[in-house]
Structure formats: C-alpha cells, structure tokens
Amino acid sequence: MARRLSYSARFTHPAETLYQAQSTRQYWDDMMAGFQMISPHCEVDDFTSDETGLRVVLKQTIGRDQLPALAQTVLMKDMVITREESFGPFDPDNTKGNYNASIPAGPGSLNGWQELFPTETGCTIRKTTEVKVFIPFVNGKLEQLMLVNLVDLFRAEAEYAADWVKKNL
Structure with missing residues (x-):
C-alpha cells in the first residue's frame, strides 16, 4: 500500500520570484x-526552461555505507537517484508541476505533484508525494523512512531557495 505526504514550504518573496529562480x-x-558536501557525485543531468515551463533532471549518488541499515539490506551497492522536477508555465494564481525519483533496480517508486501559489506574505510551494515499496514485510518501514528523509530534504531545499533568491535576485 502506498504512503502519501504533503509538505508546504512558505516564502516571504513573490511566487514569480521563486519561479524565476528555479527557471535558471x-x-x-x-x-x-x-x-x-553530503554526496560527492551530484549533478544537473538535463535542464530546460522556456515558454512551456521548466524541467530539470538531477542525479545524485549516495554511498551504500551512508544509507540506513534497513536500506542497506535491500541495496547491495551505492544508491543512484535520478530525480526529475517540472513546472508548467508561470501562472500567477497557481503554477502546477510534477516530480519523481527513481533508483535503478530500486524496490519501489516515488512520484508527486507540486504547486506554487501566492499567499498574503509571499508564496508557498506545496509538494504531495506518494511512495510505494514492493518488498513484503519491510515495505511499510521503507516507505516511512523515505517520507521522513523527504521532509528533511524538502526543508533543506526550502532554506536553500530562500537564501539563493536573497543572494541572487
């Protein structure tokens, strides 16, 4: 059974500014x-930004020794994560997008949708994630582990976004 999580990151700058940042x-x-600093093999594999929206493909390698013990029982070598994020064209009321992550020969799936919308104090990105692991007996524990780590990732990325916009736009 898949597990779902919604996470909202709130920003003090306008939605258009955050969209502009992610479009570069x-x-x-x-x-x-x-x-x-965490994983030495991280890169932007592909990037497109035009009038139809933006799309980025990120690749990150995490050493097997850096994985939690439960994950090490499933993965016998380093974990290579390919993550794709997209947003459609900027809509001042609600810009919608998707994201997914995959691991070659991975034991499950991670998919989600996101929306960027204005608020009275700036803007919010809401990410809703669905994870599913296809390994009997440990699937629920791995799904929960993935969601907990995603919250940490989304929180760090929100802090990064706010800082990047402040320094660059």
Whole structure:
C-alpha cells in the first residue's frame, strides 16, 4: 500500500520570484554543489526552461555505507537517484508541476505533484508525494523512512531557495 505526504514550504518573496529562480540553471547547479558536501557525485543531468515551463533532471549518488541499515539490506551497492522536477508555465494564481525519483533496480517508486501559489506574505510551494515499496514485510518501514528523509530534504531545499533568491535576485 502506498504512503502519501504533503509538505508546504512558505516564502516571504513573490511566487514569480521563486519561479524565476528555479527557471535558471545556475539555481540548480548551485544546489547540486551544496549537496556535494553530503554526496560527492551530484549533478544537473538535463535542464530546460522556456515558454512551456521548466524541467530539470538531477542525479545524485549516495554511498551504500551512508544509507540506513534497513536500506542497506535491500541495496547491495551505492544508491543512484535520478530525480526529475517540472513546472508548467508561470501562472500567477497557481503554477502546477510534477516530480519523481527513481533508483535503478530500486524496490519501489516515488512520484508527486507540486504547486506554487501566492499567499498574503509571499508564496508557498506545496509538494504531495506518494511512495510505494514492493518488498513484503519491510515495505511499510521503507516507505516511512523515505517520507521522513523527504521532509528533511524538502526543508533543506526550502532554506536553500530562500537564501539563493536573497543572494541572487
């Protein structure tokens, strides 16, 4: 059975500013450079931004020895995560997008949708994630572990976004 989680990141700047930041390759390159403190193999694999929206493909390798013990029982080598994020064209009321992550020969799936919308004090990105693990007996524990780690990731990325916008836009 899949598990779902919604996470909202609130920002003090306008939605258009955050969208503008994510529409630049430098934003993503800088983010991957920051991830290299945790995992030395992080890169922007593909990036597109035009009138139809934006799409970025990120690749990150996490050493097996850095994984929680439960994950090490399932994965016998380093974990290579390919993550794709997209947003449609900017809509001042609600910009919608999707994201997913995959691991070659991974034991499950991670998919989600996101929306960027204005608030009275700035804007919010809401991400709703669904994870599913296909391993009997440990699937629920792995799904929960993935969701907990996603919250940490989304929180760190929100802090990064606010800081990047402040310094660059």
